[in-house]
Ligand SMILES: Nc1nc2c(ncn2[C@@H]2O[C@H](COP(=O)(O)OP(=O)(O)OP(=O)(O)O)[C@@H](O)[C@H]2O)c(=O)[nH]1
């Protein structure tokens with residue numbers, strides 16, 4: 001296969017909401033480029049792009065698929081990204097390594113929440129955007145209305161290059177106001193007939209043409225001057241202006257296609273080939289030190305790995321972008337993230353499930369290799385003379401979690417190995433072995449995301465697994481002060497045990513001054529703080545431990561043993577056995593025995609005294625509260641709000657963003673457990689949300705009583 005130079009390579013991501021038609025479009029693109037002789041379809045399960053069993057099973061893209069086509073002797077690397085929010089990880093990684101986003105819009109619905117999610121990522125990464133209105137052959141498509149919404153959302157930057165003469169099943173003609181031609185197709189699609197624009201369309205076409213000329217001219221001073229002089233630009237000048245506008249994100253051209261019937265696809269490819277920027281024209285990316293890295297084939301070799309695929313019969317396939325330098329089989333490289341050494345084996349250009357061996361890939365190109373030892377998604381491999389890493393945008397927090405266990409306990413180890421392997425393919429799966437909850441928890445982006453994991457576990461790995469709702473990491477704390485004392489005394493044969501501890505507990509809040517005195521039942525206890533220890537608890541919150549023992553009643557050397565006794569109780573709160581937090585303890589008195597006192601005695605005495613005091617200090621259960629942001633089309637706002645109210649959510653704000661509503665709320669984690677499923681069913685999958693841990697708050701009394709009762713029942717069960 002030919003080796004392409006950096007100024008002959010373009011990297012393009014196909015993005016857009018779930019089901020907008022990216023995979024179907026990719027099929028037509030491959031067909032138009034002559035790579036495949038027949039177009040497959042998602043329904044017939046024979047597309048180039050969706051080839052994993054799990055994708056065929058569900059009829060959705062789960063992984064981004066990398067392929068390439070040659071167009072006018074230029075190489076277009078194209079990545080077909082999954083659209084569902086659940087698989088956003090794949091879309092994000094793809095955006096990291098491409099220079100042009102083609103955002104596909106489902107002509108039936110217009111811009112959706114999923115469209116906006118993609119757009120926001122392109123904003124963060126400053127990537128050029130082309131909008132592609134697809135499914136124009138659907139009866140539900142109302143193009144004018146769709147364009148109005150687009151302009152409302154994206155403003156005047158959204159510039160039409162094309163419009164359909166009619167939509168619905170009769171769709172077969174487009175007016176292109178860049179080349180000022182009418183394009184039309186027979187039922188087979190493919191190459192369009194190019195004709196003059198008919199008289200009845202001329203006014204509309206001219207108006208859009210002028211707007212396009214003006215928008216193109218705005219990106220270049222010379223073009224602007226020319227435009228003022230002659231009020232027009234040549235086609236090539238317009239292309240130049242649009243290319244500049246794409247790079248600076250001052251123009252978002254809108255194209256029209258019907259991917260399924262292969263109408264408009266050839267023209268789109270022509271535009272991609274002629275106008276969108278080459279790798280060499282894009283602003284330079286930065287490494288983690290903030291230094292610019294140019295896609296220079298003469299620079300030091302540096303590869304960024306953006307995807308790991310597990311291909312049947314082959315194993316791990318690692319996909320990379322050449323950030324600088326060139327790569328050849330046999331190159332010796334160092335992994336900047338993991339410190340290991342690697343030797344590159346055969347390198348390939350990616351073609352969906354297939355790979356085409358190549359001798360060399362130059363800076364800016366995308367390819368893959370197999371049989372690397374220790375390379376994970378997100379790693380950088382460098383030649384000796386350079387040491388750099390790349391760290392592009394972060395993945396969103398997980399939104400849906402399930403406790404997972406092997407149905408057959410003997411499979412547990414195998415299950416863990418499979419989970420960790422899958423995580424390499426999709427870093428948005430987070431595997432947590434929670435000691436606290438005694439569960440293995442898989443966190444993902446949605447119910448569907450985890451369902452695919454379960455499906456693959458059962459069908460590909462042949463391990464039966466069970467999913468349960470994960471336990472909630474409750475905390476315990478106290479709400480008032482209390483005091484207690486305890487004497488631990490044991491006389492049995494030889495040396496005895498003796499320790500007595502008097503202590504006071506109270507709720508701790510950040511910035512509290514040290515106590516001066518306490519009053520219990522009219523009696524005052526004056527404090528004289530001798531030492532203070534602030535323990536930042538591993539599970540969040542604090543324990544503050546004060547020594548105010550008078551007159552050497554307890555030797556200083558026993559203080560650590562007393563703190564240990566307190567910590568033992570903090571690790572297992574008396575209400576539900578959850579971790580306790582935000583407590584201040586003052587040890588103010590006690591007793592020693594000259595012979596029998598030892599550390600163990602004081603630990604035991606402290607445990608009892610602390611536990612008694614804690615129980616009398618108005619103990620309460622705390623639950624984790626999350627910040628929730630929901631993006632929802634306005635029509636569903638009422639349903640989404642009332643559902644949230646039923647989930648004990650506190651609505652914090654509502655914003656009307658272009659085309660949809662943004663709702664902010666605080667919500668208990670317990671109520672988020674199935675939120676992804678509910679929101680999806682309430683809105684037909686047209687909403688999305690993000691979550692972030694906020695704080696621990698007291699649970700309402702009736703829930704506290706239920707949690708305590710449940711815990712007691714569980715204890716009784718375990719004791720049986
Ligand atoms: N009528 C019509 N249907 C289309 C068109 N393009 C795609 N479809 C249908 O829309 C559905 C989704 O198509 P896909 O190509 O899988 O969409 P996608 O964007 O890849 O979906 P995800 O990978 O899940 O994000 C399929 O049933 C397609 O047959 C089109 O141009 N017209």
Ligand SMILES: [Mg+2]
Pocket residue numbers: 022023024050060061080081082083
């Ligand atoms: Mg797809």
